[in-house]
Amino acid sequence: MAKEVVATIKLQIPAGQANPAPPVGPALGQQGVNIMAFCKEFNATTQKQAGDILPVVITVYKDKTFSFITKSPPAGVLLKKIAKIATASKEPNKTKVAKLTKAQVMEVVKIKMKDLNANDEEAAFRIIAGTARQAGIEIIG
């Protein structure tokens, strides 16, 4: 029989760098999850993606065991990385902070595709282009 789920926790953790300090420790500790065991598992699983911030969904079961899945890094983070900017624009409608080509945005689309609710790459491109627009990144070409 499947184990009874008591909670689902969603948060973002830098790949390979989970540690018991806030927010990871208190977020998991309140549910009775073994914090150090999670950190070890997460760091081992994500060691190859070091440097990326990964959204993670942790399922906590009644017997205090857990399982987790990691998703692709947030679109905003990927766009900023490609555009080589530290922060997005505070007034995206007035101040543009970077320019990206369609091909560069497609790189992000390819990484995000598995986590997006889109039928094809064209639809996924429009979702990512929306995020870029919100961040003050102009798409040229």
Added chain:
Amino acid sequence: MKPLLSSPKNRVLVWRKWVASEKMEAFGALAGEVAGKCPILTSAPFGKCGRVDIYPADKREALQIKKLLGGRILNLSPDVWWKPQVPRRHPFRIGKRLLVVQDAKQKENLAQREKGKSILIVPAGLAFGTGEHATTRLCLEAISSAPVFPFGAFLDAGTGSGILAMAAKLMGCSNIEAFDYDAKAVAVARENASINGVRVRFQKKDLSRITPGKFKADVVVANIIASVLEKEASRLLSFLNPGGHLVISGIRPCEVTAMKRAFSGASLISKKTSENWCCLVFGKRSIDSDILKSLGNKEME
């Protein structure tokens, strides 16, 4: 908020708001943007509400978030976020010589029954290694059966709670070096050493920045992760005396081949697997065996 010390004695400040489940994702994204921090979304299956938490750096930041988004500011005590951890009720037996317990009371109760055995106290702290995790257990088993004890020198790279170094000390090793790159882990290890009344030098050092060959030990243990072990393989081997043993863990079964390749300078002595984690023991050839081999070759000629 003060930084977390060696054990979770400090309260943790959290901003919290309960929202309808269907709005949680959108509200979480907004809260994260306003606070400039990662929101934590917690929900129960089929629950009508979910909670959005943000851990601010200080009270001023928490009040700022509250002013913009409403919600509450809580001061979580360690009883709320640390104590619910599954308590360890039974001691761990490592080989025939060592027992690992959680507190002094457990040690007291066991001391009369288990005469002649070394008992190590390792409370659940903010550093890895209470003995429960398969990697720690496998490392403890490997070092307890290493033939160089009790006289050899011991090095623990990425010590965490200091459990492996303290176990080596209790097994009779006198020359012990242990380090970790995380200051919090070093503080936990020092606290654990004082609880156990053992003298081990724990230092804050980054493995990747230590000069190769700076330490020399008969047993080198590194319970880290595969990518770090692979990168620092030659450095770890440089710490090993001829005839010594290198114990590595934190490796998944699928990563064993890469580890064998990275540590090809030594020969694989044993491989143990537990709960989808592996522990490998490598041996560095002793000078004597090299000489004997070369002498044998000359005789053959």
